[in-house]
Amino acid sequence: MTTKQIALLLGGVLPALLLGVSGIFQKLSTSDGSGTGPFLIVVGGTTAVVGGLFLLNEPETGFNLRSSLYAGLFGLVWAISMGLIAIALGRFDAQISQLVPLYNMNTLVAVGLGLVLLAEWRSVNSLQILLASLLIIAGGILAARA
Template identity: 35%
Template sequence: MTLSPQVLGLLVGGLVPALCYGTAGVLAKVSTNAGMSVGGHLICIGVMVSVVGVVFQWLLPGALPSGAAIASSSLYGILWGLGTGFVALGLIQYKTPLAKLVPLYNMNTLIAVFLALIIFLEWQNVDVIKLVLGAIFVIVGGVLVSIA
């Protein structure tokens, strides 16, 4: 059985990251429960992200990036670091249960969807009714889980 490039893209870019991010959330809780500070947590993550970056660059070498590419990736790193730091802060300082925190911060997908619809004009290629219904389900689900 041969999978289409789109299905492979969904598996590689969707399922594998979901497994990685889901497991990473649990490891954040293990780390913070073991006494890791927010700064130390981010430093350890940053070092290992850099190692993974070197491996990806070695296995899949790319051309020299443009200034816009470097700026976008750098801003991504800043925002991701801030988000990850605030998750750790919620776990450490406020003892927020991970099971309630994850559904809320994973509503970030809705922000990415909204921005992609506008910035990249992806609204032209989606069923807006299904998208809105799905977004409502994500919000309701996230709120229900967070107040459980």
């Protein structure tokens, strides 16, 4: 496998499978009476343990203020998002099969910001990214109407 293929497997395919399963666990947790706060606390504790395991495998990496700030902002935005999803599932009986295609339209935000702010337009085929984005939009519309 090439380095690019390994990167796509580790950063794309495997997380897609794991995040798909995580949506099911989130639905089961909120359906079984977990409140949003306890849900996020348990998820945060689990995340800390997994982070420690990754740190053991990458001892050469460390902390610096700037990267820690970005990580904290990521955690803040992610936790708020997961909390909102938990509320939709637990209080409003939302269907995970409808929510996932909608909230995965976050891809459009990440793609747009990556292309513009991170100048990734220089190293990707922008036309293919645009076509993929249109398919994501179509999928979100179909899921919302299901």
